Amino acid sequence: MRNTPFVKRSLLVLTGTLAATAALAGCGGGGTDTPAAGGSAAPGGSAAAPVTIKVQAWYTEPQGNWNATVAAFNKTHPNIKVVYEGLSEKGDSQEGMKKLDLLAASGDQMDVIMYSAAPDYAQRVGAGMLEPLDEYMKKDGFDPKAEFKIDTSVNGKYYALPGKMIEWLVLLNKDKLDQAKLPVPTEWTWNDYAEYAKKLTSGEGANKVYGSYFHTWKDYAQLALSNDPELPFFVKEDGTPNVDNPKYRFSLELRNKMENVDKSSVPYYDVVSQKMGYRDVFYAGKTAMLLTGNWMVGELALNGKFNTVFAPYPKFDAKDPNGYTSINADFVGVAASSKNKQAAYEFVKWYTTEGMLEQGMFFSGWKKADLNKNVEAILKSGKPELAKFIDKDSLLATLKVNKATKLIVPPTFSLQQEKELLSQVELYLTGKQDLEKTIQTTTKKLNDIKTSSK
The missing domain is CATH 3.40.190.10 (Periplasmic binding protein-like II)
Incomplete structure (x- = not known):
C-alpha cells in the first residue's frame, strides 16, 4: 500500500x-x-x-x-x-x-x-x-x-x-527463599503463590521486603485468565469482553487480597505514585518474587546481583495441567x-x-x-562473572514444563479496550469501587468500544 x-x-x-x-x-x-x-x-x-x-x-x-x-x-x-x-x-x-x-x-x-x-x-x-x-x-x-x-x-x-x-515464569531471590526455609516450587497454584508471598514478606517501612510485585500492565490484571489454553485474554478475537469470567474475577480478588489485605505484594498505589520499575524493585531486593517474561533471563545475565531461581507460572486449580503460561x-x-x-x-x-x-x-x-x-x-x-547467579537447573525445568496458550491477536480497537480495562482495575485496587461494579462497568465499556468501532 x-x-x-x-x-x-x-x-x-x-x-x-x-x-x-x-x-x-x-x-x-x-x-x-x-x-x-x-x-x-x-x-x-x-x-x-x-x-x-x-x-x-x-x-x-x-x-x-x-x-x-x-x-x-x-x-x-x-x-x-x-x-x-x-x-x-x-x-x-x-x-x-x-x-x-x-x-x-x-x-x-x-x-x-x-x-x-x-x-x-x-x-x-x-x-x-x-x-x-x-x-x-x-x-x-x-x-x-x-x-x-x-x-x-x-x-x-x-x-x-x-x-x-515470550513465556512467563517466576523469578525468585534464592537467598530470601532460603531464609524463609521454602523450597523452589516446581508446580504450584495461585493460592500457593500467595502463601509464599506472605512467608517471604519481612520488615517495615523503608526496610520492608515484599514477597511479590505486580506491575501496571494488563498481564497482571488477568493472572489466572492467562492459564486458559484457548482464551487467555480479556477480550475474544472479535473484541467481545471476557472479563465476566471466574478466572478474571479470581485474578482481581487475588491481587486485592495480596496488596490490600495480606500486605504481601507491593500496593498498586505505590507502584504508580512512585513510578516503580519492576527490574529495579527486584534487583534492589525489595521483592522476593517477580512474575515476568523470559526476556529477564538475558537481562539477569547482564545485571544479576544475587542468586536467582525460577519457577513455573502458577496455575488456577491444582487439578489443572502444569505449565500453561501467558505468551x-x-x-x-x-x-x-x-x-x-x-x-x-x-x-x-x-x-x-x-x-x-x-x-x-x-x-x-x-x-x-x-x-x-x-x-x-x-x-x-x-557477563561471565554473573552466570553463577542464574540457576540453570530450575530455569530449564521451568522452560520444559511451559505450555503455550493460544495467542489471541485481538481487533484493531483492543488498545482502547485495554486502556479502559486498566482504568477500572485501578479503581478497584485503590478501593474506589467493588468487584461487581468493576466487572459490570468494564464489560459495558468494552462492549461500547466494540460497537462504536464497527
Whole structure:
C-alpha cells in the first residue's frame, strides 16, 4: 500500500492516540508488488549489486546483538545488505513503535519492522502498514504452522512471523527463599503463590521486603485468565469482553487480597505514585518474587546481583495441567511500503528461524530450536562473572514444563479496550469501587468500544 495522504494522516493519528478506527481498518493489508517483484535478492538469484534493506526496531545493540546478527545474515545472503536502525536509545518498545508510525507517515524507507505486542501488531495490520506474507511463503514452500510454536495470523492471513517468544515464569531471590526455609516450587497454584508471598514478606517501612510485585500492565490484571489454553485474554478475537469470567474475577480478588489485605505484594498505589520499575524493585531486593517474561533471563545475565531461581507460572486449580503460561512474541514483518519486499521477506524468514539462534539473546519461537543450546547462548551473551547467579537447573525445568496458550491477536480497537480495562482495575485496587461494579462497568465499556468501532 502506498503512502497516500489518507494513510499518512491515519498513521499520525496512530502515533498520537494509539487508537485504531474503522477507516484505518478499511485501508487494506499490503502493497501491490508480487513476491517476485520485491528485488532480485532471493537465494540463488542474481543481481548487479546487493539490495540494501533496513531492519528497524527498538532494541539497542547491547539488548539485541544486532551487529553480529546482521553480519551473519549478510555473509550467507550476498545479494542482500541489511542495515539495522535502532529507534530508541533506551530500548523502549513503545518509543520505537511511535517512531515507526512517524516513519510510515513521512514516507521514509521501511523494509523489516517489528512490534512487541499482539494489540500493537493488529492495529498496524489494520492501518495497512504490513505486507501479507502468505504468497511469499507459499512460493517458498514455508509453512508457518509447522515451523513456529505460535500462530501470528490475523483473520487467516500472515503479516508477521514470531521473533523472540515470550513465556512467563517466576523469578525468585534464592537467598530470601532460603531464609524463609521454602523450597523452589516446581508446580504450584495461585493460592500457593500467595502463601509464599506472605512467608517471604519481612520488615517495615523503608526496610520492608515484599514477597511479590505486580506491575501496571494488563498481564497482571488477568493472572489466572492467562492459564486458559484457548482464551487467555480479556477480550475474544472479535473484541467481545471476557472479563465476566471466574478466572478474571479470581485474578482481581487475588491481587486485592495480596496488596490490600495480606500486605504481601507491593500496593498498586505505590507502584504508580512512585513510578516503580519492576527490574529495579527486584534487583534492589525489595521483592522476593517477580512474575515476568523470559526476556529477564538475558537481562539477569547482564545485571544479576544475587542468586536467582525460577519457577513455573502458577496455575488456577491444582487439578489443572502444569505449565500453561501467558505468551507473546515480537512480530517481525515486511513494511507494505518497502520497495524490496522479497529481500525483506528473506530476512524475516531467516531471522525468525536460524537468526534467533545466531543472535543468542532471546528465546526462540521456532520449533526446531534446541532449548538447551538456546539457554546456553543467552547465558553466554551476558557477563561471565554473573552466570553463577542464574540457576540453570530450575530455569530449564521451568522452560520444559511451559505450555503455550493460544495467542489471541485481538481487533484493531483492543488498545482502547485495554486502556479502559486498566482504568477500572485501578479503581478497584485503590478501593474506589467493588468487584461487581468493576466487572459490570468494564464489560459495558468494552462492549461500547466494540460497537462504536464497527
